[in-house]
Amino acid sequence: MKFLFLLMLSVTQVMAHERSVKTKADKLAFGQFTEQKSHRWPFPLLSIGHNMQSYQDYSGSPYWHDGLDIRAVQDQPIYAAAGGKVVNIQNYVRGNHLYWEVAILDEDGFVWKYHHVSEETITQEIRNSYSSGLKIAEGALIGNVVQWPISSFGEVYHHLHLLVVAEDGRYINPFLMMDPLSDTQAPTISKIGLAKNHKPIDGTQVTGDHALFLEASDLVLHKKFILPPHKISYRLDNGDEKLVWMFVNLPSGKNDVDYIEDFYMKGTCGDYNCRKFYFNLNFSIQNPRGVFNLPVGGHQIEVLVEDAAGNKASKSFQWKVL
Ligand SMILES: [Zn+2]
Numbered sequence: 001m002k003f004l005f006l007l008m009l010s011v012t013q014v015m016a017h018e019r020s021v022k023t024k025a026d027k028l029a030f031g032q033f034t035e036q037k038s039h040r041w042p043f044p045l046l047s048i049g050h051n052m053q054s055y056q057d058y059s060g061s062p063y064w065h066d067g068l069d070i071r072a073v074q075d076q077p078i079y080a081a082a083g084g085k086v087v088n089i090q091n092y093v094r095g096n097h098l099y100w101e102v103a104i105l106d107e108d109g110f111v112w113k114y115h116h117v118s119e120e121t122i123t124q125e126i127r128n129s130y131s132s133g134l135k136i137a138e139g140a141l142i143g144n145v146v147q148w149p150i151s152s153f154g155e156v157y158h159h160l161h162l163l164v165v166a167e168d169g170r171y172i173n174p175f176l177m178m179d180p181l182s183d184t185q186a187p188t189i190s191k192i193g194l195a196k197n198h199k200p201i202d203g204t205q206v207t208g209d210h211a212l213f214l215e216a217s218d219l220v221l222h223k224k225f226i227l228p229p230h231k232i233s234y235r236l237d238n239g240d241e242k243l244v245w246m247f248v249n250l251p252s253g254k255n256d257v258d259y260i261e262d263f264y265m266k267g268t269c270g271d272y273n274c275r276k277f278y279f280n281l282n283f284s285i286q287n288p289r290g291v292f293n294l295p296v297g298g299h300q301i302e303v304l305v306e307d308a309a310g311n312k313a314s315k316s317f318q319w320k321v322l
Pocket of ligand 1: 018065067068069
């Protein structure tokens, strides 16, 4: 009985949030991302459910969310944020009606992958473009958001999972391609502290090698669906500002698992019932779990976080190396 329950639970969870599935559309992208674009949102959104850097762990193998979960009302029509050629229509989790992709290659070389489109609503114009190569215009109707069977944090979770692919198949942050949202809520820093062996610890004194963690979150047009901030940086002992990461793209470029367990520390969670983010302030690509090697004595760090709309917050922490 217990086994059956667990089985059902895991099936449910697999249904809930997709891994970013690579499709043939990824290979067609050649766009080089250099600056913020301004595309209209595919529909008037309810809120953002997940962003590209959201930590996902439904079965013990964490991964980056990669796309943007744009929350929708039931049966919401989806309009193309960018025009172009339809380069893929695919049931990318075969046999599961929740996982249909419509992919559009725009004239700048970016592939826009619309996931969770209801297959029977995909328009004839979209199907014709796919078979004939004829371009569709920005704003063309693609189809409707599929009805999502599962709720999260007590809310229905109908959503479009939007991915934007650039050259070399790298996913870039869809936020940077879209019109700004009326998001005036700054990220929140709950805690900064010491870490040993990639795990937050209590206290303000430490011996030897150590790292620092940041607990922080952001909200975009919602009260419960917390998200990781867009940008994290710090000033150590009043030095220059050092960037930990800014999510123009993932640290790994195109892989949805690389560095996830370095950037996020132990204690982080991201599933239906738990969202908590402990960031490793020592993260760098060169030394992903790097530790501070600081002289004995007192130290101070000022951490700065920013969301995709430019709202900022900062907080300081002092500690002593014995
Ligand atoms: Zn998603």
